[in-house]
Amino acid sequence: MSANTETLRRICPTCEACCGLILEIDRDEQKIISIHGDPDDHRSKGYVCAKSQAFNYIYEDGERLRHPVKKTANGWEEISWDEALDIIGEKFSQIRDQHGKDALALYVGNPLGHDFSAGVYLQSLMASVGTERFFSAGTVDQHPQQLVCWGLIGHEWMIPVPDLARTDFLICMGANPVVSQGSILGTPDPKSAMKEIQARGGKCVVIDPRMTETAVVADQHIFIKPGTDAYFLMAFANVLFAEDKIDWGHLASHIDNAGKLREAVQSYTPENTAEVTGVAAEALRTLVAEYSAAEKSALYGRIGLCTQEFGLASHWMLALVSLMSGNFDTKGGMMFSTGSTGGMGAGGAGDVKPYGRWHSKVRGVPETCGELPASLMAEEITAKGDEVRGLLTICGNPVLSVPRGNKIREALETLDFMVCLDIYINETTSRADIILPTTVHPEHSNIDVTFQSFTTRDFASYSPKTFDPDPKLKDLGEVILEVSARMSGISRDEMDGFIFQGLVDMAVERATADGYELSSETVHEKVTGDTSPERFADVLMRSGPYGDQFGRKGDGLSLDKLKQHPQASMDMGALKPRMPETLATPNQRIDVMHELFANDLPRLRERFEQLQAEAADSGGSQNMLLIGRRHVRDMNSWLHNLKPYVRGKNRCTMKISPDDAERIGLVEGGQAKVVSNVSEVVVPVEITVEMMPGVISIPHGFGHVYAGSVQSNAETIAPGISCNDLIDESLDVASGTCIVNGVPVQVMPAVAT
Numbered sequence: 001m002s003a004n005t006e007t008l009r010r011i012c013p014t015c016e017a018c019c020g021l022i023l024e025i026d027r028d029e030q031k032i033i034s035i036h037g038d039p040d041d042h043r044s045k046g047y048v049c050a051k052s053q054a055f056n057y058i059y060e061d062g063e064r065l066r067h068p069v070k071k072t073a074n075g076w077e078e079i080s081w082d083e084a085l086d087i088i089g090e091k092f093s094q095i096r097d098q099h100g101k102d103a104l105a106l107y108v109g110n111p112l113g114h115d116f117s118a119g120v121y122l123q124s125l126m127a128s129v130g131t132e133r134f135f136s137a138g139t140v141d142q143h144p145q146q147l148v149c150w151g152l153i154g155h156e157w158m159i160p161v162p163d164l165a166r167t168d169f170l171i172c173m174g175a176n177p178v179v180s181q182g183s184i185l186g187t188p189d190p191k192s193a194m195k196e197i198q199a200r201g202g203k204c205v206v207i208d209p210r211m212t213e214t215a216v217v218a219d220q221h222i223f224i225k226p227g228t229d230a231y232f233l234m235a236f237a238n239v240l241f242a243e244d245k246i247d248w249g250h251l252a253s254h255i256d257n258a259g260k261l262r263e264a265v266q267s268y269t270p271e272n273t274a275e276v277t278g279v280a281a282e283a284l285r286t287l288v289a290e291y292s293a294a295e296k297s298a299l300y301g302r303i304g305l306c307t308q309e310f311g312l313a314s315h316w317m318l319a320l321v322s323l324m325s326g327n328f329d330t331k332g333g334m335m336f337s338t339g340s341t342g343g344m345g346a347g348g349a350g351d352v353k354p355y356g357r358w359h360s361k362v363r364g365v366p367e368t369c370g371e372l373p374a375s376l377m378a379e380e381i382t383a384k385g386d387e388v389r390g391l392l393t394i395c396g397n398p399v400l401s402v403p404r405g406n407k408i409r410e411a412l413e414t415l416d417f418m419v420c421l422d423i424y425i426n427e428t429t430s431r432a433d434i435i436l437p438t439t440v441h442p443e444h445s446n447i448d449v450t451f452q453s454f455t456t457r458d459f460a461s462y463s464p465k466t467f468d469p470d471p472k473l474k475d476l477g478e479v480i481l482e483v484s485a486r487m488s489g490i491s492r493d494e495m496d497g498f499i500f501q502g503l504v505d506m507a508v509e510r511a512t513a514d515g516y517e518l519s520s521e522t523v524h525e526k527v528t529g530d531t532s533p534e535r536f537a538d539v540l541m542r543s544g545p546y547g548d549q550f551g552r553k554g555d556g557l558s559l560d561k562l563k564q565h566p567q568a569s570m571d572m573g574a575l576k577p578r579m580p581e582t583l584a585t586p587n588q589r590i591d592v593m594h595e596l597f598a599n600d601l602p603r604l605r606e607r608f609e610q611l612q613a614e615a616a617d618s619g620g621s622q623n624m625l626l627i628g629r630r631h632v633r634d635m636n637s638w639l640h641n642l643k644p645y646v647r648g649k650n651r652c653t654m655k656i657s658p659d660d661a662e663r664i665g666l667v668e669g670g671q672a673k674v675v676s677n678v679s680e681v682v683v684p685v686e687i688t689v690e691m692m693p694g695v696i697s698i699p700h701g702f703g704h705v706y707a708g709s710v711q712s713n714a715e716t717i718a719p720g721i722s723c724n725d726l727i728d729e730s731l732d733v734a735s736g737t738c739i740v741n742g743v744p745v746q747v748m749p750a751v752a753t
Contacts, residue, residue: 004028009038009568010463013114013441014051014635016451017181018461019044019188020569021052030467032056032442042571043457044188049181050633050645055441057642063710064423065437067472076425076435081474084434089486091417092129095390096487102361103389105133107377109396110141110636113450114441117477117533118394124499125480128487132358132367133388135374137636140402141303142184144311144735146369147355148319151594154584156354156369157453160319160334161185162298163575164193164456167332168202169294171287173229173318174304174741178214179632183302186455191217193456202294205287207232207279208304209627210655210697211690222287223692226625227742228277229301230310231608232284233317234268235277239288240324241265249326254580257593261320264593264601268608275615276608278692292325296332304627308741312734313604316597323592335575336582339453340460340557341537342510342544355596355736361386368736374398375729375738378407382414389416394480399427400637400703403727403738406679409706421479424641430708438476443469445530447537447559458572460541462562477533496532503536507543507550516549526550528560546572600734622664626674626743628700628723629655637701640714652720653686655697656747661687664747671750674698676726676743682750683721696747698723700740 004027012019020041024033035053039046058064068084069076095103106129112118126134138146142159150156162170162185175183177190187193194204194217206215207222207229215221224232240246241262248255270281291297299322305314319328327333356366362379365372372380377398381388391412399405399412405427412418412431420429423437446463474482485495504523511518526542529535538559542548548556562570580588633645640646654672656664666672666685674681674696683698691697703722704714723740730739 005033008464008466010466011446011448011461011568012048012052012055013446013463014054015181016183016186016454017044017049017188018186018448018451018455018459018569019048019052020567021048023466025466032059032466038567041567041569043459043569047189047192051181051635051639053644054635054639054642057644058423059440059442061641063641063712064440065425065435066470067437069435071433079434084436085482085486088419088434088483092390092392092487095416096129099389101130102132103387104129104131105135105377105381105388105391106131107374107391107393107396107398108136109394109401110137111395111638112476114446115476116447116449116537117444117475117531118480119450120499120533120536121477121480121484122394124484124495125487128484129392132372133380134371135377135398136371137374137396137401138369139371139373139375139736140307140738140740142306143368143371143737144306144315144732145184147312147596147735148315150354151316151596152319152585152590152592153579153582155582158336158582159184159454160322160328160336161454161456161575162300163296163332163335164190164197164298165574167197167296167298168200169291169297170194170197170202170204171207171291171297171299172204172214172218173207173299173301175300175302176208176212176214176630178217179212179630182456184454185300185302186451187457190214194218203290209625209692209695210629212629222283223278225276225278225692225742226627226695227308227310228273228611229305229308230313230317230604231268231273232277232279233314233321234265235270235273235284236288236321237261237317237324238265238268239270239285240292240321243288245288245292246324247326248323249328249330250577251323251328251579251590254583254588254590255323256589256591260593260598264598276611296330297325297327298333299327300334304741306737307739309607309730309732309739310600310604310734311732311737313597313600320592323590329577329579331575331577336578337453337455337575338458338545338572338578339449340458340544340546340572341449341452341540342547343540365731365736371736373729373731373736373738375403375727375731377402378404378411379729381408381411387414391415391418392421392483393419393428394421395476397426397428397637399706400701400722400724403724403740404678404729405703405722406725421476425708425710426637427704427706427709430706430710436479437473438479439469439473442466443473444475445534447534449537457574459569460546460557460562460572461569462559463568464563500532500536503539507539510543511549514549516552518543518550522550528558534559596734603733622746622748624660624745624747625695626676626723626726626745627695627697627741629697631699634699634701640701640704640718641711643713643717646713646718650684650718650720652683652699652702652718654683654747655686655688655691657691657693657695658687658689659693660691660747661685665749666747673748673750674726675746675748676728678728679725681721681723681726696745700724
């Protein structure tokens with residue numbers, strides 16, 4: 001160890017919690033000596049989870065790519081950045097010119113959300129490429145939440161989070177924040193937050209087909225059959241109406257069609273939904289009574305509700321129960337963060353529908369939120385006469401993370417040209433012609449813009465660059481900018497300038513809306529930052545809700561002020577009520593029976609009657625429903641090449657209840673064959689009382705079994721199987737979201753060969 005050691009603070013970049021860290025680093029050796037939680041961070045208060053070390057393990061991983069590579073007959077060969085970018089620009093432009101813009105496709109993975117510069121430059125790339133074949137992890141994640149927020153309040157990205165610090169009663173559905181550290185509810189140490197609710201006399205209830213790690217901490221756990229949350233919530237709303245417990249609170253004068261909502265839920269009661277959901281009528285009625293009696297209640301649901309047959313309906317009813325009970329946009333209920341960079345994201349003024357503007361080529365599936373369902377990638381790539389010929393993936397591994405991933409891998413072989421922006425040669429990128437690796441978090445600065453919009457306490461953060469990267473690496477945002485510029489036929493500096501001027505114009509518009517004068521010249525004169533992305537962030541912060549308005553407010557926020565803060569994160573205060581001022585629907589009305597939701601009611605009813613019939617006839621003993629799960633040492637498929645995270649007990653198992661295991665003939669540690677309508681897998685058996693009878697669980701993100709990858713730990717220590725190979729292209733048709741929870745399968749003992 002050299003004498004040139006230093007202590008610095010930054011934000012953990014691995015998940016949405018954004019915990020504060022203290023790093024001890026060796027400048028001479030370019031090594032991180034230790035990583036600990038920052039006890040002075042106002043949000044995390046010293047807490048960290050196992051994933052806090054991940055960005056250092058990735059930084060040190062010897063199998064991480066550190067220069068561009070091109071596939072040749074002799075294997076992967078290093079090439080220069082200029083050669084790589086020139087080839088990409090030429091090939092993609094040629095495909096677009098000869099075959100049209102939709103002969104190109106984009107896929108974007110989740111890590112991009114943790115990189116501010118990449119997020120900014122992505123918009124220019126999408127405009128430069130122009131394809132309607134845009135796919136991302138969003139269609140296997142949060143699109144129902146986005147659409148519900150657009151339909152109700154006019155903002156696609158203004159998603160409510162539970163005000164954990166002030167609530168008296170928390171209901172958590174289809175989420176496991178103790179493991180995820182909160183998803184679209186960024187909060188460090190959710191377990192302690194739940195214990196604090198209990199310590200002040202409150203109660204926590206988890207509703208889930210599995211007794212999750214979060215359910216263990218809660219006061220009560222209620223099993224529910226996968227895919228039936230919408231019916232449970234409609235019965236919940238029915239009771240609120242029937243017992244005259246409706247209180248729209250401060251938004252009462254903005255509500256439309258409450259009477260039609262009452263009619264819509266009238267036929268769903270705790271009694272007639274019990275067989276379908278598995279939740280006893282008495283349990284539901286008691287829950288409604290407790291929720292209504294609490295002074296402040298929060299009803300939160302996440303990916304388990306999104307990725308099912310009625311994901312949109314589930315999140316619609318989730319939001320409406322909060323609205324109907326006066327717990328929407330109120331302290332202790334479901335509230336909205338105020339991001340320091342301002343803005344609400346897409347959604348406009350409620351007059352531009354973020355759905356149905358174009359359709360997939362093969363089946364005519366409408367886009368939602370600007371994307372086509374990722375599970376359609378294989379059929380879209382191979383569409384006869386309308387093939388995808390060029391594909392660009394960014395920080396994504398759809399072969400493992402998307403339904404029909406095995407078919408996607410086969411389809412990749414039909415492409416004329418494929419480029420991946422990624423730091424590994426993995427199950428997806430191994431099919432590429434060129435891979436462009438980028439810096440990782442210790443090698444660039446970052447501002448947590450995405451996740452400050454979904455936090456349970458407002459904050460602003462800045463993470464400094466820890467080490468200078470290898471000269472053969474570029475930042476992810478820089479690479480996206482370079483590709484965008486080449487696709488637009490201009491220089492990268494020109495493209496960068498256009499983007500910056502667009503943000504300057506936005507700042508001037510914000511100033512006008514906020515009642516003060518600001519000129520473009522003033523912004524150019526006063527902006528600070530060591531890089532273009534930092535200058536972008538400075539403009540957004542200074543014109544944002546806490547900003548210094550470019551010198552007008554001495555106590556306001558700027559990037560320089562944030563950099564000078566002793567911690568990596570500044571406290572911007574508790575969540576604040578924001579409505580009706582932020583309502584962006586026509587005439588600031590909340591239509592609780594918006595066509596998005598009302599149009600899905602016939603499908604919801606038809607399926608309910610089918611489920612009632614199925615409940616009366618339980619079917620064969622091998623019929624089960626598949627759900628996913630996560631682990632604190634997993635982050636989709638990202639971390640499986642890091643030995644500290646994959647050693648130990650195998651986590652890629654099929655969890656099943658003791659009763660089901662005995663009936664089917666399975667034994668602990670044995671092998672089960674799981675068969676769906678599209679595929680089958682063999683997986684180790686884990687028998688546990690945490691599973692609801694009739695339900696099995698296999699974790700997401702495994703399946704490192706393909707030749708060509710260069711991830712030795714993932715392949716040898718924790719290959720596992722991909723549960724996504726069992727899942728077909730079925731969608732929640734109302735939102736275009738892939739159905740990955742509640743998938744019908746058959747389970748049987750694997751026959752030894």
